[in-house]
Amino acid sequence: MYRLVFLSGRYEGRRLVVRQAVALVGRDAECHLFLPDDPLLAPRHARLEERGTGVYLSSLSPGTPVERNGQPVLDAVRLAHNDLLVIGQTRVQFQDIIAPHARLRPSPGLIQPATMLIVGAILALEAGLLYYLIDWPLRLIRPEIEAADLAWAQEYRAARAAEKGTTNGAVSKAAAPGSVMTLPGTEPAPEAAATNGAVPVLAAATSTAPAAVIAVLDQADFTPADTNTPLEQLPPVSAADPAIEEAQRLLAEAVAAAQFADYPQATRLLNQIHQTAPGFLPAHAEHARLLEARGDLDGARQRWTQILGLAPADSPFREEAIRERQRLAKLRELQTRILPAAGTPDLANLARQIRIAPPDIQKMPGDSDISEMRILNTTLELAAGAAVFPEAAVQVFLTFYDADETGEIVRPTRAIATPSPIVLDRAFADRGSVPVSATYVVPRGLRDQEQRETGRRFAFYGYTLHVFAGQILQDAAAKPKKLLDRPIHFPAAEE
Numbered sequence: 001m002y003r004l005v006f007l008s009g010r011y012e013g014r015r016l017v018v019r020q021a022v023a024l025v026g027r028d029a030e031c032h033l034f035l036p037d038d039p040l041l042a043p044r045h046a047r048l049e050e051r052g053t054g055v056y057l058s059s060l061s062p063g064t065p066v067e068r069n070g071q072p073v074l075d076a077v078r079l080a081h082n083d084l085l086v087i088g089q090t091r092v093q094f095q096d097i098i099a100p101h102a103r104l105r106p107s108p109g110l111i112q113p114a115t116m117l118i119v120g121a122i123l124a125l126e127a128g129l130l131y132y133l134i135d136w137p138l139r140l141i142r143p144e145i146e147a148a149d150l151a152w153a154q155e156y157r158a159a160r161a162a163e164k165g166t167t168n169g170a171v172s173k174a175a176a177p178g179s180v181m182t183l184p185g186t187e188p189a190p191e192a193a194a195t196n197g198a199v200p201v202l203a204a205a206t207s208t209a210p211a212a213v214i215a216v217l218d219q220a221d222f223t224p225a226d227t228n229t230p231l232e233q234l235p236p237v238s239a240a241d242p243a244i245e246e247a248q249r250l251l252a253e254a255v256a257a258a259q260f261a262d263y264p265q266a267t268r269l270l271n272q273i274h275q276t277a278p279g280f281l282p283a284h285a286e287h288a289r290l291l292e293a294r295g296d297l298d299g300a301r302q303r304w305t306q307i308l309g310l311a312p313a314d315s316p317f318r319e320e321a322i323r324e325r326q327r328l329a330k331l332r333e334l335q336t337r338i339l340p341a342a343g344t345p346d347l348a349n350l351a352r353q354i355r356i357a358p359p360d361i362q363k364m365p366g367d368s369d370i371s372e373m374r375i376l377n378t379t380l381e382l383a384a385g386a387a388v389f390p391e392a393a394v395q396v397f398l399t400f401y402d403a404d405e406t407g408e409i410v411r412p413t414r415a416i417a418t419p420s421p422i423v424l425d426r427a428f429a430d431r432g433s434v435p436v437s438a439t440y441v442v443p444r445g446l447r448d449q450e451q452r453e454t455g456r457r458f459a460f461y462g463y464t465l466h467v468f469a470g471q472i473l474q475d476a477a478a479k480p481k482k483l484l485d486r487p488i489h490f491p492a493a494e495e
Contacts, residue, residue: 001097002055002079009090010037017097023048025087026060028363040064040088043365046073054078055094057085061365064088247277251286258290266290279310281317288324295385301328335392335470347476347484353386354394354428354467354474361463361479372415372442374400374460378477380424380467382432392469394424399489400440403461404454410461412489414450416441420489421468464488 004016016033024031028043035041042061049056058076059066066073067086079085083094254269267290273283288303304321311318359378366372380396382388398420400413418438427434440460451457464478466488478484 002050003095003097004033005093005095007084007091007093010035018048018050021050024060030363035088035090038088038090041090043363046087049076055096243277244280247273247280247283251280251283254283254290255286258286258293263290263294281307281311281315284310285317285320292328292387293385295387297328297331297387297389301325304328331387332389333470334472335389337393337470346473349473350476351469351472351474353383353388354469355381355383356465356467356475356477357381359463359465359477359479366444369444370441371444371447372440372460374440376438376440376463378436378465380427380434380436382428388428388469390429391426392428394427394434395468396420396422396424396436397466397468397488398422398438398463400463401461401483402458404456404458407461409456410483411458413440413460414458415446416443 001017001019004018006012006014006016020032023033024044024047025033025035025041026043026045027034027036027038027041031044042064044060045064046066047058047060049058056076056078057066057068057073059073065086065088068077068079069084079094081094081096085092085094250269250273254266254273257263257266257269267287270283270287270290273280274287277283284303284307288300288307291297291303292300301324304324307317307321308325311321357379359376361374361376364373364375376398380394398418400415400417401410402413402415403410417440422436422438424434424436440463442460447458462479462483464476464483464486466476467474476484
Protein backbone atom coordinates (compact mmCIF):
# COMPACT_ATOMS: atom_id res chain seq x y z
CA MET A 1 0.00 0.00 0.00
CA TYR A 2 1.33 3.42 -0.98
CA ARG A 3 0.14 7.01 -1.65
CA LEU A 4 0.32 9.30 -4.67
CA VAL A 5 0.25 13.11 -4.13
CA PHE A 6 -0.73 15.00 -7.31
CA LEU A 7 1.32 18.19 -7.74
CA SER A 8 -0.23 19.23 -11.07
CA GLY A 9 -2.92 18.34 -13.52
CA ARG A 10 -6.55 17.45 -13.02
CA TYR A 11 -6.14 16.14 -9.47
CA GLU A 12 -3.65 18.74 -8.21
CA GLY A 13 -3.48 18.81 -4.41
CA ARG A 14 -5.24 15.48 -3.94
CA ARG A 15 -3.83 12.33 -2.32
CA LEU A 16 -4.63 8.83 -3.62
CA VAL A 17 -4.03 5.71 -1.54
CA VAL A 18 -3.32 2.70 -3.81
CA ARG A 19 -4.04 -0.76 -2.42
CA GLN A 20 -3.85 -2.75 -5.70
CA ALA A 21 -0.86 -4.85 -6.63
CA VAL A 22 -0.87 -3.49 -10.21
CA ALA A 23 -2.14 -0.03 -11.20
CA LEU A 24 -2.21 1.21 -14.80
CA VAL A 25 -1.93 4.92 -15.67
CA GLY A 26 -3.19 6.36 -18.95
CA ARG A 27 -6.00 7.93 -20.99
CA ASP A 28 -7.79 4.58 -21.49
CA ALA A 29 -10.99 4.33 -19.50
CA GLU A 30 -9.96 0.84 -18.39
CA CYS A 31 -6.87 2.19 -16.59
CA HIS A 32 -6.94 2.28 -12.82
CA LEU A 33 -5.62 5.88 -12.83
CA PHE A 34 -7.62 7.55 -15.60
CA LEU A 35 -6.14 10.89 -16.75
CA PRO A 36 -8.03 11.95 -19.92
CA ASP A 37 -6.93 15.61 -19.75
CA ASP A 38 -3.21 14.93 -20.27
CA PRO A 39 -2.48 15.10 -24.02
CA LEU A 40 0.98 13.54 -23.62
CA LEU A 41 -0.39 10.33 -22.10
CA ALA A 42 -0.79 7.16 -24.14
CA PRO A 43 -3.89 4.99 -23.65
CA ARG A 44 -1.77 2.82 -21.38
CA HIS A 45 1.16 4.99 -20.38
CA ALA A 46 2.77 3.52 -17.25
CA ARG A 47 2.38 0.78 -14.70
CA LEU A 48 2.87 0.77 -10.92
CA GLU A 49 3.46 -2.73 -9.56
CA GLU A 50 3.82 -3.62 -5.88
CA ARG A 51 6.17 -6.55 -5.34
CA GLY A 52 7.72 -8.17 -2.30
CA THR A 53 10.73 -5.84 -2.44
CA GLY A 54 8.81 -2.60 -3.05
CA VAL A 55 6.85 -0.61 -5.64
CA TYR A 56 8.19 -0.53 -9.21
CA LEU A 57 7.43 1.97 -12.01
CA SER A 58 7.66 0.93 -15.66
CA SER A 59 6.78 2.61 -18.95
CA LEU A 60 4.29 0.95 -21.31
CA SER A 61 4.71 3.41 -24.17
CA PRO A 62 8.30 3.88 -25.36
CA GLY A 63 7.49 7.06 -27.26
CA THR A 64 6.00 8.95 -24.33
CA PRO A 65 7.90 10.38 -21.36
CA VAL A 66 8.00 8.85 -17.89
CA GLU A 67 10.51 10.36 -15.45
CA ARG A 68 11.65 9.69 -11.89
CA ASN A 69 13.52 12.49 -10.16
CA GLY A 70 14.33 14.03 -13.55
CA GLN A 71 15.64 10.77 -15.08
CA PRO A 72 13.76 8.94 -17.84
CA VAL A 73 12.39 5.52 -16.90
CA LEU A 74 13.39 2.92 -19.46
CA ASP A 75 13.04 -0.28 -17.42
CA ALA A 76 11.17 -1.09 -14.24
CA VAL A 77 12.68 0.95 -11.36
CA ARG A 78 12.06 0.65 -7.63
CA LEU A 79 10.52 3.77 -6.12
CA ALA A 80 11.69 5.36 -2.89
CA HIS A 81 9.79 7.55 -0.45
CA ASN A 82 9.15 11.10 -1.74
CA ASP A 83 10.27 10.29 -5.30
CA LEU A 84 9.05 12.90 -7.84
CA LEU A 85 7.39 11.30 -10.87
CA VAL A 86 6.49 12.96 -14.18
CA ILE A 87 3.93 10.98 -16.20
CA GLY A 88 3.10 12.88 -19.36
CA GLN A 89 2.47 16.39 -18.08
CA THR A 90 1.32 15.27 -14.62
CA ARG A 91 3.71 15.63 -11.68
CA VAL A 92 3.15 13.10 -8.86
CA GLN A 93 4.96 12.53 -5.58
CA PHE A 94 5.31 8.89 -4.41
CA GLN A 95 5.01 8.21 -0.67
CA ASP A 96 5.37 4.97 1.24
CA ILE A 97 2.73 4.35 3.89
CA ILE A 98 4.52 3.05 6.98
CA ALA A 99 2.51 1.24 9.62
CA PRO A 100 2.81 2.68 13.16
CA HIS A 101 5.43 1.07 15.38
CA ALA A 102 4.24 -1.36 18.00
CA ARG A 103 4.69 -0.33 21.63
CA LEU A 104 7.95 -1.49 23.10
CA ARG A 105 6.25 -2.35 26.39
CA PRO A 106 2.78 -3.71 25.63
CA SER A 107 0.19 -3.50 28.33
CA PRO A 108 -0.04 -6.73 30.25
CA GLY A 109 -3.80 -6.50 30.53
CA LEU A 110 -5.18 -9.53 32.33
CA ILE A 111 -2.13 -11.71 31.70
CA GLN A 112 -0.23 -10.82 34.87
CA PRO A 113 -3.19 -11.12 37.29
CA ALA A 114 -4.25 -14.39 35.72
CA THR A 115 -0.69 -15.73 35.94
CA MET A 116 -0.36 -14.75 39.62
CA LEU A 117 -3.70 -16.38 40.38
CA ILE A 118 -2.66 -19.63 38.70
CA VAL A 119 0.70 -19.66 40.51
CA GLY A 120 -1.03 -19.07 43.86
CA ALA A 121 -3.47 -21.92 43.20
CA ILE A 122 -0.58 -24.28 42.33
CA LEU A 123 1.31 -23.35 45.53
CA ALA A 124 -1.81 -23.88 47.67
CA LEU A 125 -2.39 -27.27 46.04
CA GLU A 126 1.21 -28.34 46.69
CA ALA A 127 1.00 -27.25 50.37
CA GLY A 128 -2.23 -29.21 50.86
CA LEU A 129 -0.74 -32.29 49.22
CA LEU A 130 2.39 -32.07 51.43
CA TYR A 131 0.29 -31.80 54.60
CA TYR A 132 -1.76 -34.79 53.51
CA LEU A 133 1.37 -36.89 52.88
CA ILE A 134 2.66 -36.10 56.36
CA ASP A 135 -0.64 -36.73 58.19
CA TRP A 136 -2.12 -39.62 56.15
CA PRO A 137 -0.97 -42.51 58.47
CA LEU A 138 -2.79 -40.91 61.41
CA ARG A 139 -5.93 -40.55 59.37
CA LEU A 140 -5.93 -43.99 57.75
CA ILE A 141 -4.67 -46.15 60.70
CA ARG A 142 -6.43 -45.46 64.02
CA PRO A 143 -4.63 -46.40 67.29
CA GLU A 144 -7.14 -49.07 68.37
CA ILE A 145 -6.90 -50.78 64.98
CA GLU A 146 -3.12 -50.72 65.10
CA ALA A 147 -3.12 -52.24 68.63
CA ALA A 148 -5.45 -55.05 67.57
CA ASP A 149 -3.26 -55.81 64.54
CA LEU A 150 -0.13 -55.98 66.71
CA ALA A 151 -1.78 -58.37 69.17
CA TRP A 152 -2.94 -60.66 66.39
CA ALA A 153 0.57 -60.65 64.89
CA GLN A 154 2.11 -61.70 68.23
CA GLU A 155 -0.36 -64.54 68.61
CA TYR A 156 0.29 -65.70 65.04
CA ARG A 157 4.08 -65.71 65.56
CA ALA A 158 3.69 -67.68 68.83
CA ALA A 159 1.48 -70.30 67.15
CA ARG A 160 3.96 -70.66 64.26
CA ALA A 161 6.84 -71.14 66.71
CA ALA A 162 4.93 -73.82 68.65
CA GLU A 163 4.03 -75.62 65.41
CA LYS A 164 7.67 -75.71 64.33
CA GLY A 165 8.72 -77.08 67.74
CA THR A 166 6.25 -79.99 67.66
CA THR A 167 6.55 -80.97 63.96
CA ASN A 168 10.31 -80.80 63.37
CA GLY A 169 10.57 -84.00 61.18
CA ALA A 170 7.89 -85.91 63.10
CA VAL A 171 4.19 -86.51 63.11
CA SER A 172 2.28 -85.47 66.20
CA LYS A 173 0.92 -88.15 68.51
CA ALA A 174 -2.38 -86.46 68.44
CA ALA A 175 -2.84 -87.29 64.82
CA ALA A 176 -5.98 -89.24 64.12
CA PRO A 177 -5.52 -93.02 63.85
CA GLY A 178 -5.34 -94.25 60.32
CA SER A 179 -4.73 -90.74 58.89
CA VAL A 180 -1.27 -91.81 57.68
CA MET A 181 -0.93 -95.03 55.73
CA THR A 182 1.88 -96.94 54.05
CA LEU A 183 1.54 -98.33 50.59
CA PRO A 184 1.64 -102.16 50.39
CA GLY A 185 5.17 -103.55 50.14
CA THR A 186 6.89 -100.56 51.70
CA GLU A 187 8.79 -100.59 54.98
CA PRO A 188 7.70 -98.32 57.78
CA ALA A 189 10.04 -95.51 58.70
CA PRO A 190 12.36 -96.21 61.58
CA GLU A 191 11.48 -94.71 64.91
CA ALA A 192 13.38 -91.65 65.81
CA ALA A 193 15.24 -91.69 69.09
CA ALA A 194 13.99 -89.30 71.69
CA THR A 195 16.18 -86.47 72.69
CA ASN A 196 17.43 -86.43 76.28
CA GLY A 197 15.94 -89.96 76.93
CA ALA A 198 12.42 -88.92 76.17
CA VAL A 199 9.78 -91.14 74.59
CA PRO A 200 9.97 -91.10 70.79
CA VAL A 201 7.60 -88.60 69.31
CA LEU A 202 7.10 -90.32 65.93
CA ALA A 203 5.01 -93.43 66.10
CA ALA A 204 5.26 -96.09 63.42
CA ALA A 205 2.78 -95.57 60.68
CA THR A 206 0.09 -98.12 60.49
CA SER A 207 0.80 -100.86 57.98
CA THR A 208 -2.79 -101.63 57.37
CA ALA A 209 -4.53 -99.52 54.69
CA PRO A 210 -8.27 -99.30 54.21
CA ALA A 211 -9.65 -102.14 52.09
CA ALA A 212 -11.15 -99.79 49.51
CA VAL A 213 -7.77 -98.15 48.86
CA ILE A 214 -6.01 -101.49 48.47
CA ALA A 215 -8.63 -102.69 46.01
CA VAL A 216 -8.14 -99.61 43.84
CA LEU A 217 -4.36 -99.91 43.90
CA ASP A 218 -4.47 -103.61 42.95
CA GLN A 219 -6.62 -102.92 39.89
CA ALA A 220 -4.76 -99.83 38.68
CA ASP A 221 -2.49 -100.11 35.63
CA PHE A 222 0.20 -97.49 35.63
CA THR A 223 1.55 -97.61 32.04
CA PRO A 224 4.62 -95.40 31.64
CA ALA A 225 3.96 -92.29 29.55
CA ASP A 226 5.69 -92.04 26.17
CA THR A 227 7.26 -88.61 25.85
CA ASN A 228 8.99 -89.29 22.52
CA THR A 229 6.08 -88.43 20.23
CA PRO A 230 7.25 -87.73 16.63
CA LEU A 231 6.83 -84.15 15.39
CA GLU A 232 4.73 -85.17 12.41
CA GLN A 233 2.11 -86.52 14.77
CA LEU A 234 1.63 -83.21 16.60
CA PRO A 235 -1.64 -81.33 15.96
CA PRO A 236 -1.48 -78.51 13.38
CA VAL A 237 -0.79 -74.93 14.52
CA SER A 238 -4.04 -72.96 14.68
CA ALA A 239 -2.54 -69.46 14.87
CA ALA A 240 -2.65 -67.10 11.82
CA ASP A 241 0.33 -66.60 9.51
CA PRO A 242 2.64 -64.04 11.16
CA ALA A 243 3.52 -62.58 7.75
CA ILE A 244 -0.16 -61.95 6.96
CA GLU A 245 -0.75 -60.42 10.39
CA GLU A 246 2.20 -58.06 9.85
CA ALA A 247 0.90 -57.19 6.36
CA GLN A 248 -2.53 -56.34 7.78
CA ARG A 249 -0.94 -54.10 10.41
CA LEU A 250 1.20 -52.28 7.81
CA LEU A 251 -1.83 -51.91 5.50
CA ALA A 252 -3.82 -50.21 8.28
CA GLU A 253 -0.94 -47.76 8.81
CA ALA A 254 -0.71 -47.11 5.05
CA VAL A 255 -4.45 -46.37 4.79
CA ALA A 256 -4.22 -43.96 7.75
CA ALA A 257 -1.22 -42.19 6.17
CA ALA A 258 -3.09 -41.83 2.86
CA GLN A 259 -6.11 -40.34 4.65
CA PHE A 260 -3.83 -37.65 6.12
CA ALA A 261 -2.27 -37.01 2.65
CA ASP A 262 1.09 -38.46 3.74
CA TYR A 263 1.52 -40.18 0.38
CA PRO A 264 5.30 -40.89 0.65
CA GLN A 265 4.81 -42.75 3.96
CA ALA A 266 1.84 -44.70 2.55
CA THR A 267 3.90 -45.69 -0.51
CA ARG A 268 6.83 -46.89 1.66
CA LEU A 269 4.53 -49.04 3.79
CA LEU A 270 2.83 -50.60 0.74
CA ASN A 271 6.19 -51.40 -0.87
CA GLN A 272 7.26 -53.06 2.38
CA ILE A 273 4.14 -55.24 2.23
CA HIS A 274 4.90 -56.20 -1.37
CA GLN A 275 8.36 -57.42 -0.29
CA THR A 276 7.25 -59.45 2.76
CA ALA A 277 3.91 -60.73 1.39
CA PRO A 278 3.91 -60.42 -2.44
CA GLY A 279 0.53 -62.13 -2.82
CA PHE A 280 -1.36 -59.95 -0.32
CA LEU A 281 -4.08 -58.60 -2.64
CA PRO A 282 -5.56 -55.87 -0.35
CA ALA A 283 -2.19 -54.10 -0.40
CA HIS A 284 -2.09 -54.16 -4.22
CA ALA A 285 -5.65 -52.78 -4.43
CA GLU A 286 -4.88 -49.96 -1.98
CA HIS A 287 -1.69 -49.17 -3.92
CA ALA A 288 -3.70 -48.85 -7.14
CA ARG A 289 -6.16 -46.43 -5.48
CA LEU A 290 -3.25 -44.42 -4.04
CA LEU A 291 -1.60 -44.07 -7.47
CA GLU A 292 -4.84 -42.82 -9.01
CA ALA A 293 -5.34 -40.33 -6.15
CA ARG A 294 -1.86 -38.94 -6.88
CA GLY A 295 -2.65 -38.59 -10.59
CA ASP A 296 -0.61 -41.57 -11.85
CA LEU A 297 -3.32 -43.22 -13.94
CA ASP A 298 -0.87 -45.39 -15.89
CA GLY A 299 0.63 -46.73 -12.66
CA ALA A 300 -2.84 -47.47 -11.27
CA ARG A 301 -3.81 -49.40 -14.39
CA GLN A 302 -0.58 -51.45 -14.22
CA ARG A 303 -1.24 -52.27 -10.57
CA TRP A 304 -4.77 -53.54 -11.39
CA THR A 305 -3.25 -55.63 -14.17
CA GLN A 306 -0.86 -57.17 -11.64
CA ILE A 307 -3.81 -58.04 -9.41
CA LEU A 308 -5.39 -59.95 -12.31
CA GLY A 309 -2.28 -62.14 -12.45
CA LEU A 310 -2.32 -62.83 -8.70
CA ALA A 311 -6.02 -63.16 -7.82
CA PRO A 312 -7.86 -66.50 -8.09
CA ALA A 313 -10.78 -66.85 -10.49
CA ASP A 314 -13.41 -66.51 -7.73
CA SER A 315 -11.71 -63.62 -5.88
CA PRO A 316 -13.63 -60.35 -5.49
CA PHE A 317 -10.32 -58.52 -6.11
CA ARG A 318 -10.24 -60.03 -9.60
CA GLU A 319 -13.71 -58.65 -10.38
CA GLU A 320 -12.74 -55.22 -9.01
CA ALA A 321 -9.54 -55.23 -11.08
CA ILE A 322 -11.52 -55.95 -14.26
CA ARG A 323 -13.95 -53.08 -13.54
CA GLU A 324 -11.18 -50.58 -12.71
CA ARG A 325 -9.16 -51.45 -15.83
CA GLN A 326 -12.24 -50.89 -17.99
CA ARG A 327 -12.95 -47.55 -16.30
CA LEU A 328 -9.35 -46.33 -16.72
CA ALA A 329 -9.32 -47.46 -20.37
CA LYS A 330 -12.50 -45.46 -21.03
CA LEU A 331 -11.01 -42.43 -19.27
CA ARG A 332 -7.87 -42.72 -21.40
CA GLU A 333 -9.99 -42.82 -24.56
CA LEU A 334 -11.93 -39.73 -23.50
CA GLN A 335 -8.77 -37.80 -22.63
CA THR A 336 -6.70 -38.71 -25.66
CA ARG A 337 -9.28 -38.46 -28.45
CA ILE A 338 -9.43 -35.01 -30.03
CA LEU A 339 -12.78 -33.29 -29.64
CA PRO A 340 -14.08 -32.88 -33.22
CA ALA A 341 -16.59 -30.16 -32.41
CA ALA A 342 -17.83 -28.45 -29.31
CA GLY A 343 -21.40 -27.95 -28.21
CA THR A 344 -23.03 -26.46 -25.14
CA PRO A 345 -20.65 -26.93 -22.19
CA ASP A 346 -21.78 -28.65 -19.00
CA LEU A 347 -20.52 -26.07 -16.51
CA ALA A 348 -22.07 -27.89 -13.56
CA ASN A 349 -19.72 -30.87 -13.96
CA LEU A 350 -16.28 -29.43 -14.64
CA ALA A 351 -13.37 -31.77 -14.00
CA ARG A 352 -11.17 -28.90 -12.71
CA GLN A 353 -8.04 -30.98 -13.19
CA ILE A 354 -6.64 -28.37 -15.60
CA ARG A 355 -7.43 -24.88 -14.36
CA ILE A 356 -7.38 -21.49 -16.08
CA ALA A 357 -5.49 -18.77 -14.25
CA PRO A 358 -7.27 -15.36 -14.25
CA PRO A 359 -6.78 -14.04 -17.80
CA ASP A 360 -5.17 -10.64 -18.45
CA ILE A 361 -6.20 -8.70 -21.56
CA GLN A 362 -4.31 -5.60 -22.65
CA LYS A 363 -5.35 -3.00 -25.20
CA MET A 364 -2.52 -1.86 -27.44
CA PRO A 365 -2.33 1.43 -29.40
CA GLY A 366 -3.29 1.35 -33.08
CA ASP A 367 -1.36 2.48 -36.13
CA SER A 368 -1.96 3.25 -39.77
CA ASP A 369 -3.17 -0.28 -40.53
CA ILE A 370 -4.76 -1.30 -37.22
CA SER A 371 -7.50 0.60 -35.46
CA GLU A 372 -7.60 -1.65 -32.38
CA MET A 373 -5.47 -4.46 -30.96
CA ARG A 374 -5.89 -6.55 -27.80
CA ILE A 375 -3.66 -9.29 -26.36
CA LEU A 376 -5.02 -11.95 -24.00
CA ASN A 377 -2.59 -13.84 -21.74
CA THR A 378 -3.34 -16.63 -19.30
CA THR A 379 -1.83 -19.84 -17.91
CA LEU A 380 -3.20 -23.38 -17.75
CA GLU A 381 -2.20 -25.05 -14.50
CA LEU A 382 -2.36 -28.75 -13.64
CA ALA A 383 -4.10 -29.27 -10.30
CA ALA A 384 -2.36 -31.21 -7.54
CA GLY A 385 -3.12 -34.91 -7.89
CA ALA A 386 -4.90 -34.35 -11.20
CA ALA A 387 -6.09 -37.55 -12.88
CA VAL A 388 -4.80 -36.66 -16.34
CA PHE A 389 -2.86 -39.03 -18.60
CA PRO A 390 0.48 -37.67 -19.88
CA GLU A 391 -0.70 -38.12 -23.46
CA ALA A 392 -3.97 -36.25 -22.86
CA ALA A 393 -4.89 -34.06 -25.86
CA VAL A 394 -5.40 -30.52 -24.52
CA GLN A 395 -7.46 -28.01 -26.52
CA VAL A 396 -8.38 -24.41 -25.75
CA PHE A 397 -11.52 -23.01 -27.39
CA LEU A 398 -11.15 -19.21 -27.46
CA THR A 399 -13.75 -16.85 -28.90
CA PHE A 400 -13.81 -13.04 -28.94
CA TYR A 401 -17.24 -11.37 -29.08
CA ASP A 402 -18.42 -7.98 -30.42
CA ALA A 403 -21.62 -6.10 -29.57
CA ASP A 404 -23.51 -3.14 -31.04
CA GLU A 405 -24.07 0.20 -29.35
CA THR A 406 -27.06 -1.08 -27.37
CA GLY A 407 -25.35 -4.24 -26.19
CA GLU A 408 -28.35 -6.28 -27.33
CA ILE A 409 -26.71 -7.92 -30.33
CA VAL A 410 -23.67 -10.00 -29.36
CA ARG A 411 -21.89 -12.13 -31.94
CA PRO A 412 -18.45 -13.70 -32.53
CA THR A 413 -16.12 -11.04 -33.83
CA ARG A 414 -15.25 -10.54 -37.50
CA ALA A 415 -11.88 -9.14 -36.48
CA ILE A 416 -8.64 -11.06 -36.99
CA ALA A 417 -8.23 -13.37 -34.00
CA THR A 418 -6.14 -16.36 -33.03
CA PRO A 419 -7.72 -19.46 -34.62
CA SER A 420 -9.78 -21.63 -32.31
CA PRO A 421 -9.25 -24.21 -30.96
CA ILE A 422 -5.66 -23.85 -29.80
CA VAL A 423 -4.35 -27.44 -29.81
CA LEU A 424 -1.66 -27.98 -27.17
CA ASP A 425 -1.44 -31.76 -27.72
CA ARG A 426 0.55 -33.47 -24.86
CA ALA A 427 1.10 -30.21 -22.99
CA PHE A 428 1.24 -31.72 -19.50
CA ALA A 429 3.44 -34.71 -20.26
CA ASP A 430 6.48 -33.10 -18.63
CA ARG A 431 5.32 -29.85 -16.99
CA GLY A 432 2.68 -28.54 -14.63
CA SER A 433 1.72 -25.23 -16.35
CA VAL A 434 1.40 -23.98 -19.92
CA PRO A 435 1.13 -20.30 -21.05
CA VAL A 436 -1.59 -19.40 -23.53
CA SER A 437 -1.71 -16.19 -25.60
CA ALA A 438 -4.18 -14.91 -28.19
CA THR A 439 -4.63 -11.69 -30.20
CA TYR A 440 -7.61 -9.62 -31.33
CA VAL A 441 -6.88 -7.24 -34.23
CA VAL A 442 -9.35 -4.86 -35.91
CA PRO A 443 -8.08 -3.63 -39.32
CA ARG A 444 -8.84 -0.08 -40.28
CA GLY A 445 -12.11 0.20 -42.14
CA LEU A 446 -13.68 -2.97 -40.67
CA ARG A 447 -16.05 -1.15 -38.33
CA ASP A 448 -17.19 1.16 -41.14
CA GLN A 449 -17.82 -1.85 -43.38
CA GLU A 450 -19.86 -3.58 -40.64
CA GLN A 451 -21.93 -0.43 -40.19
CA ARG A 452 -22.67 -0.22 -43.90
CA GLU A 453 -23.72 -3.88 -44.00
CA THR A 454 -25.76 -4.06 -40.78
CA GLY A 455 -26.58 -0.47 -39.97
CA ARG A 456 -25.01 -0.93 -36.52
CA ARG A 457 -21.68 0.05 -35.03
CA PHE A 458 -19.93 -2.90 -33.36
CA ALA A 459 -17.17 -2.82 -30.77
CA PHE A 460 -15.24 -5.27 -28.57
CA TYR A 461 -17.49 -6.96 -26.01
CA GLY A 462 -15.66 -9.86 -24.32
CA TYR A 463 -14.29 -13.39 -24.67
CA THR A 464 -14.80 -17.02 -23.61
CA LEU A 465 -12.23 -19.70 -22.76
CA HIS A 466 -12.94 -23.45 -22.56
CA VAL A 467 -10.21 -26.02 -21.84
CA PHE A 468 -10.68 -29.67 -22.79
CA ALA A 469 -8.57 -32.75 -22.06
CA GLY A 470 -9.69 -34.83 -24.98
CA GLN A 471 -13.49 -34.80 -24.78
CA ILE A 472 -13.68 -33.85 -21.08
CA LEU A 473 -14.30 -30.18 -20.23
CA GLN A 474 -11.82 -29.16 -17.53
CA ASP A 475 -12.42 -25.43 -16.90
CA ALA A 476 -14.09 -22.35 -18.38
CA ALA A 477 -13.69 -18.58 -18.05
CA ALA A 478 -15.40 -15.60 -19.63
CA LYS A 479 -15.72 -11.83 -19.45
CA PRO A 480 -18.51 -11.01 -18.95
CA LYS A 481 -19.49 -14.28 -17.30
CA LYS A 482 -22.91 -14.43 -18.96
CA LEU A 483 -21.13 -15.44 -22.17
CA LEU A 484 -20.65 -18.89 -20.62
CA ASP A 485 -24.35 -19.54 -21.22
CA ARG A 486 -23.65 -19.69 -24.96
CA PRO A 487 -22.56 -22.81 -26.85
CA ILE A 488 -18.88 -23.01 -27.65
CA HIS A 489 -18.17 -21.28 -30.96
CA PHE A 490 -16.31 -23.50 -33.42
CA PRO A 491 -15.20 -21.46 -36.46
CA ALA A 492 -13.84 -24.46 -38.36
CA ALA A 493 -17.32 -25.95 -38.52
CA GLU A 494 -18.66 -22.86 -40.27
CA GLU A 495 -16.02 -22.78 -43.02
